Amino acid sequence: MARGMAxxxxxxxxxSVRSLAGMSTAGPIEAPEVEPRTFASDExxxxxxxxxxxxxxxxxxxxxxxxxxYRHCYYRTASRPDAEDLxxxxxxxxxxxxxxxxxxxxxxxxxxxxxxxxxAISHHRRRREVSVPELEVPQAAGHEPExxxxxxxEADEVRRALLRLKPERQQxxxxxxxxxxxxxxxxxxLGKRENNVCVIQHRALAELRGMLEGSSxxxxxxxxxxxxxxxxVGRAVRDR
Numbered sequence: 086m087a088r089g090m091a092x093x094x095x096x097x098x099x100x101s102v103r104s105l106a107g108m109s110t111a112g113p114i115e116a117p118e119v120e121p122r123t124f125a126s127d128e129x130x131x132x133x134x135x136x137x138x139x140x141x142x143x144x145x146x147x148x149x150x151x152x153x154x155y156r157h158c159y160y161r162t163a164s165r166p167d168a169e170d171l172x173x174x175x176x177x178x179x180x181x182x183x184x185x186x187x188x189x190x191x192x193x194x195x196x197x198x199x200x201x202x203x204x205a206i207s208h209h210r211r212r213r214e215v216s217v218p219e220l221e222v223p224q225a226a227g228h229e230p231e232x233x234x235x236x237x238x239e240a241d242e243v244r245r246a247l248l249r250l251k252p253e254r255q256q257x258x259x260x261x262x263x264x265x266x267x268x269x270x271x272x273x274x275l276g277k278r279e280n281n282v283c284v285i286q287h288r289a290l291a292e293l294r295g296m297l298e299g300s301s302x303x304x305x306x307x308x309x310x311x312x313x314x315x316x317x318v319g320r321a322v323r324d325r
Contacts, residue, residue, distance in 0.1 A: 128146075128192075131143075131146050132183075132188070136183055136184055138184070143179075143183060147176055150193070150194045151176070153198075154172050157198050157264065158171040158204075162205060171205060171208065175197055176197075189273040190270065191266070191271070191272075191273035192270065195264075195266055195273070195274035196274060198260065202252075202255075202259070243293075246297055247259070250293070254289035257285045258289050258293075261286060268286075
């Protein structure tokens with residue numbers, strides 16, 4: 086269901102992004118299958134060509150990463166129309182700034198997601214509130230175990246707590262545990278030292294513990310909280 090929703094949402098924004106960026110509007114470019122072992126080198130080739138002004142190379146990057154950027158924007162906004170708008174803005178800004186892009190050791194998509202994050206922060210500042218729709222809670226009837234209901238409620242609770250963190254802490258937690266980047270990759274994407282990312286992560290998890298478990302935000306986060314954040318919020322995104 087999530088993939089179908091993402092596919093429908095992202096198809097409509099493709100033509101406008103391509104048109105404004107000077108790319109072909111004929112639709113997604115059919116790229117040859119890329120073996121996993123050559124993905125990184127192929128990505129670097131496309132990025133370098135895009136940096137030199139090759140719109141078709143950027144179009145391939147757009148087709149490759151649009152789904153992930155859209156899903157990230159949906160998590161950050163909890164709104165399909167807003168996610169579509171932010172995803173479109175992300176690629177337009179990326180195309181405008183691609184000439185200044187430098188490979189700092191993080192995947193190219195991490196750079197795209199940092200653009201999405203800055204747009205999301207501005208979006209929420211304009212709204213002056215964070216809108217998080219209630220998740221659909223399954224009915225615990227018949228053969229359905231009660232833990233499914235508890236899992237849905239927990240996902241909503243964790244997701245709401247994450248969106249109350251300071252923007253910098255949100256960004257680190259989302260990139261680390263929702264998008265799955267390593268500390269090194271997050272540091273490279275954000276232009277920070279690895280130890281700084283670790284400090285931000287620790288403080289963010291401590292604050293989440295304070296919100297989720299009612300304990301002092303200054304205490305050490307429990308060992309299972311990282312898995313709880315990753316699992317609960319990841320399920321919340323997929324289930325939409």
